[in-house]
Amino acid sequence: MRIRTLALAAASGAALLAAVTLTPAAHADPARGAAPAAADLKEGSVSAADLLAKVTSCSQISNGKYRTDEETSATIPVCGKNGAVFWKADMDIDCDGEITAACNEDTDPWFQNGTAFTTSAGKPLNAEKLPYVVVPSTSSIWNYADAGIKGGGVVAVIYNNNVEYAVVGDTGPNKIIGEASYATAKALGIDPDPETGGAESGVTYILFKNSKVSPIESHSAAVTAGDALARQFIQNN
Template sequence: MHSRTLIPAIVAIASGAALLSAAALPAAAGTVQRVVVPDAYGVREGTVGAAALLAKTETCTQISQAKYAKDAGGTKSIPVCGTEGAVFWKADMDIDCDGQSTTACNSQTDPWFLSDTAFHQSDGKPLNAEKLPFIVVPSPSTTWRYSDYGIKGGGVVAVIYEGKVRYGVVGDTGPTTIIGEASYAMAKSLGIDPDPATGGVSSGVTYILFKNSTVSPIESHSAAVTLGDQLAQQFVAAS
């Protein structure tokens, strides 16, 4: 995560699990039918709507020792909240373009570009922020240690913005005092300006991180969507 100022800023999956095709398939009795609908980015991900997920985040049980700011030097007003199966926060979105150098993400397009990410692909390379939807978590500190709550690199996340739900992974770590950042690909999939220098959005983004989950390999977005949809169903069904 970059120390930006005034820049508007989700396991292994069961063997054989797969996404359904764009054509709606008949649902077996007692099962939830996945509907995959084309949109500006390609498909709508999963079966759980934004409203159902947001309803589970209306009440915050704060688990962080203190609160985070959206940007460096800003007011610390954002708590990390916890439930039995997930942690979440509501913040802005800054754009992370770190990792592999690509057409959209490089030292020329991103003033804060770093050629590495905290977590790596299965081949050892840094993540590709232009292609892979992922989010950034604050580095461990006295404020909050993500690993103490079952959150790890490659863990599944759901990100909600303006009625859209997108899945991804925990892909990078950032400063210890600010929160609210995701990859170029995640921003683009949500209809947020992904420009690393001038893009992002200043508020309205909900990040839900599912505890004790791991996507393998971390760079498989389809695996993140499949597992994310399963965990989202469990999340909204929990009492």
């Protein structure tokens, strides 16, 4: 669980499947380690443009707004749509969880060996291999659980016209928003270095309400669920 506050480098409508619980195909890897080829960055059949067209305006559901980093002002609202919530922010890199070659105390000055949500075996998530998103810890600004967002929930992360499906995997500071795992950044072509990487802006996070991938560590299940949920999101908005 993130407790640090991070400055980025240097410088409804059908209840959306009510609860999507999917298991991976028998041949699927539980998590993906290597970055995909550019042609694979659009996961599933829904384009970034189609998703972004549905989040051009914000109906704010948070009581206040979030900062993107400790030193910035609070300008980012959580917005509501039919079947989803979304925000547009930066991307800081979360390397917390299982100790790996890329994510450890040497590579990440703020490293913690746990995540708010765990694998089906009760172990921390693997930030290097599993695309996951960090949600702000509950505060007077917003309570993610009250909005139908839960650990293992499906998230469409959009950057530079590419879509990456991820899960809700960790919680962060209660006044800061815009953070995802090493694997999420790498898949989207963002520098995943936990100390110097990330994106300063231009990242859209669409979190589908009442969805849940099982097991949480299966990226293939997140992609399957994400594609179905994204199609329904476009239909209902």
